[in-house]
Amino acid sequence: MERILEVNDLHVTFTTYGGTVQAVRGVDFHLDRGETLAIVGESGCGKSVTSNAIMRLIPSPPGKITKGSIVFKGEDVTTYSEKKMRAIRGVDISMIFQDPMTALNPTLTIGTQLMEGLKEHKKITRAQAKEKAIEMMDLVGIPNPEERLKQYPHQFSGGMRQRIVIAIALICDPDLLIADEPTTALDVTIQAQILELFSTIQERTGVSIILITHDLGVVAKIADRIIVMYAGKIIESGTKREIFYQPKHPYTRGLLNSVPRLDTKEELKPIVGTPPDLFSPPKGCPFTARCPYAMEVCDKVYPAQATISDTHHVDCWLQDERAKWLLAAKSLQT
Amino acid sequence: MKRMLKYTLKRLFIMVVTLWVIITLTFLLMISIPGSPFNTDQASNETVQANLEAHYNLDQPYYIQYLLYIKSIATFDFGPSIKQPNQTVNDLLSRGFPISFELGIITIALAVVSGILVGIIAALRHNGFLDYVTMGIAVLGISIPNFILATILIQQLAVNLEIFPTATWRSPAHMVLPVLALATGPMAIIARLTRSTMLEVLTQDYIKMAKAKGLSPWKIVFKHALRNALMPVVTIMGTLFAGILTGTFVIEQIFAIPGMGRYFVESINQRDYPVIMGTTVFYSAFLIMMLFIVDIVYGILDPRIKMHQKGGKSG
Numbered sequence: 001m002e003r004i005l006e007v008n009d010l011h012v013t014f015t016t017y018g019g020t021v022q023a024v025r026g027v028d029f030h031l032d033r034g035e036t037l038a039i040v041g042e043s044g045c046g047k048s049v050t051s052n053a054i055m056r057l058i059p060s061p062p063g064k065i066t067k068g069s070i071v072f073k074g075e076d077v078t079t080y081s082e083k084k085m086r087a088i089r090g091v092d093i094s095m096i097f098q099d100p101m102t103a104l105n106p107t108l109t110i111g112t113q114l115m116e117g118l119k120e121h122k123k124i125t126r127a128q129a130k131e132k133a134i135e136m137m138d139l140v141g142i143p144n145p146e147e148r149l150k151q152y153p154h155q156f157s158g159g160m161r162q163r164i165v166i167a168i169a170l171i172c173d174p175d176l177l178i179a180d181e182p183t184t185a186l187d188v189t190i191q192a193q194i195l196e197l198f199s200t201i202q203e204r205t206g207v208s209i210i211l212i213t214h215d216l217g218v219v220a221k222i223a224d225r226i227i228v229m230y231a232g233k234i235i236e237s238g239t240k241r242e243i244f245y246q247p248k249h250p251y252t253r254g255l256l257n258s259v260p261r262l263d264t265k266e267e268l269k270p271i272v273g274t275p276p277d278l279f280s281p282p283k284g285c286p287f288t289a290r291c292p293y294a295m296e297v298c299d300k301v302y303p304a305q306a307t308i309s310d311t312h313h314v315d316c317w318l319q320d321e322r323a324k325w326l327l328a329a330k331s332l333q334t
Numbered sequence: 335m336k337r338m339l340k341y342t343l344k345r346l347f348i349m350v351v352t353l354w355v356i357i358t359l360t361f362l363l364m365i366s367i368p369g370s371p372f373n374t375d376q377a378s379n380e381t382v383q384a385n386l387e388a389h390y391n392l393d394q395p396y397y398i399q400y401l402l403y404i405k406s407i408a409t410f411d412f413g414p415s416i417k418q419p420n421q422t423v424n425d426l427l428s429r430g431f432p433i434s435f436e437l438g439i440i441t442i443a444l445a446v447v448s449g450i451l452v453g454i455i456a457a458l459r460h461n462g463f464l465d466y467v468t469m470g471i472a473v474l475g476i477s478i479p480n481f482i483l484a485t486i487l488i489q490q491l492a493v494n495l496e497i498f499p500t501a502t503w504r505s506p507a508h509m510v511l512p513v514l515a516l517a518t519g520p521m522a523i524i525a526r527l528t529r530s531t532m533l534e535v536l537t538q539d540y541i542k543m544a545k546a547k548g549l550s551p552w553k554i555v556f557k558h559a560l561r562n563a564l565m566p567v568v569t570i571m572g573t574l575f576a577g578i579l580t581g582t583f584v585i586e587q588i589f590a591i592p593g594m595g596r597y598f599v600e601s602i603n604q605r606d607y608p609v610i611m612g613t614t615v616f617y618s619a620f621l622i623m624m625l626f627i628v629d630i631v632y633g634i635l636d637p638r639i640k641m642h643q644k645g646g647k648s649g
Binding site: 088097152 | 538539540542543544545546547548549550553557558561562635636637638
């Protein structure tokens with residue numbers, strides 16, 4: 001399979017009056033053509049910063065990619081000039097935003113906003129652009145596209161707006177689609193429809209998707225592989241099956257436990273505590289303070305990556321040979 | 335289109351009512367100030383004065399005078415001026431208005447265009463050198479009243495440096511100082527407002543979305559941001575127009591510009607009733623028209639603002 005994207009040792013910092021925030025601290029992952037990768041984690045763990053870094057949309061200053069590379073179709077985009085980057089945005093890599101109520105410009109018609117990317121990047125006549133726009137409206141399931149193109153965002157419901165945002169993202173046939181919490185702001189019923197739409201689109205266009213979310217239900221529906229981020233690092237990665245059925249990192253387990261379930265009457269188990277302050281991230285594993293399995297070493301040294309299978313990796317001291325007894329002991333207790 | 339017409343007609347009706355209220359209030363104020371046009375005339379004796387009053391219908395009861403005024407306004411014939419012999423009010427207006435209009439329009443154009451541009455530049459260079467410099471100047475511009483600025487400009491640029499003529503209204507060079515004096519305040523207000531709304535708009539999601547589409551910064555600013563940032567600016571435009579209008583009275587006086595403002599001020603001092611009435615009605619009608627245009631522009635800029643009561647359908 002063709003490799004679309006490879007992120008190597010990415011570091012992103014934000015310089016503020018209070019000091020430097022290390023938002024992303026050494027992230028490695030890759031994405032193949034036609035694949036859906038989910039990045040999960042709680043708020044402030046660096047998911048969105050990572051995705052914005054790929055688009056080079058981090059506001060700079062204060063944000064800065066301090067280290068690492070983002071290789072998109074064989075070329076490192078971190079070295080690109082702003083002008084060269086503009087030629088990629090919207091054409092090869094597109095982005096879908098969280099809140100469809102604010103992502104569309106209230107003063108321009110849907111048609112204008114839909115066709116504008118196309119006109120910017122492709123040599124195309126007005127009639128062709130309109131034809132393509134109508135085709136996209138059809139693809140995302142908006143009835144009477146021709147008439148709807150002339151309307152303004154306030155004349156659409158939230159779900160419809162998100163469909164339009166998706167249509168805008170897809171109109172130039174991108175290779176990579178980054179969806180930053182695309183369903184968070186929607187009703188549950190609309191969420192399901194939008195997720196369905198993602199699957200349909202991927203089938204038809206073969207686009208690769210990076211899905212950023214904190215909703216594991218969404219992940220279960222459409223992701224192929226999952227990356228779990230915590231405090232600016234990837235602490236576990238694997239296929240959907242591996243993460244859902246054999247989670248290795250205590251944090252991943254905590255996340256899975258805090259998903260409400262209908263089949264038991266057990267109380268929801270939240271992860272106690274809050275993520276560490278990224279102004280001065282801890283030397284060791286950042287989850288130590290909240291981890292029920294924490295050992296002395298956790299606080300002092302960051303664990304080496306343990307390989308569970310070809311696709312499943314985890315950064316945790318519990319995977320060390322010398323710690324296996326602890327896991328056994330703890331599992332006896334519960 | 336039909337809705338638009340209906341809206342326009344409704345607005346026209348409201349404008350007429352507004353104008354009528356202004357006329358009535360002006361009339362009440364006019365008759366309540368003591369004195370008459372002929373008091374100051376030393377030569378006139380009582381018979382002459384009575385004859386004069388009869389000639390101008392000033393001996394009639396107030397309600398007759400009021401009706402006569404209304405009639406004169408309705409027929410666009412404001413009658414003769416009392417103080418300026420052989421001149422009708424219409425003569426004064428048609429002579430003064432083009433000059434005042436020129437002064438006002440150039441001022442508005444300068445204030446709006448440069449105010450918005452400066453605001454955009456300051457917003458794009460947020461917390462940079464240009465931002466601090468322009469906003470510093472803007473604060474000065476708001477703080478200094480136009481008549482003070484006018485005298486400073488005359489002293490420095492006309493008297494000391496002799497770059498521009500000191501007064502009157504003949505060539506473009508004559509226009510520079512009065513327009514500058516009049517435009518600086520509104521320009522500064524517009525610049526500061528544009529800057530702050532622009533800064534707010536630039537953080538909106540749809541701007542990020544426009545960036546994600548790969549649009550050029552130029553398009554992002556002028557197509558996506560500016561339209562939204564201008565809404566509050568358009569809102570205060572009505573007030574600014576009123577400010578510029580009253581500003582012209584003072585500026586025309588200082589620069590000896592033969593516009594309407596001078597007739598307006600003089601007519602009040604001399605109790606030249608027909609001229610007071612004529613200029614007031616004219617100024618009010620003009621301002622009301624401007625406010626109407628502002629509202630139309632508002633509707634064009636933001637499609638969410640409806641000209642009619644029934645809302646659009648939502649999907």
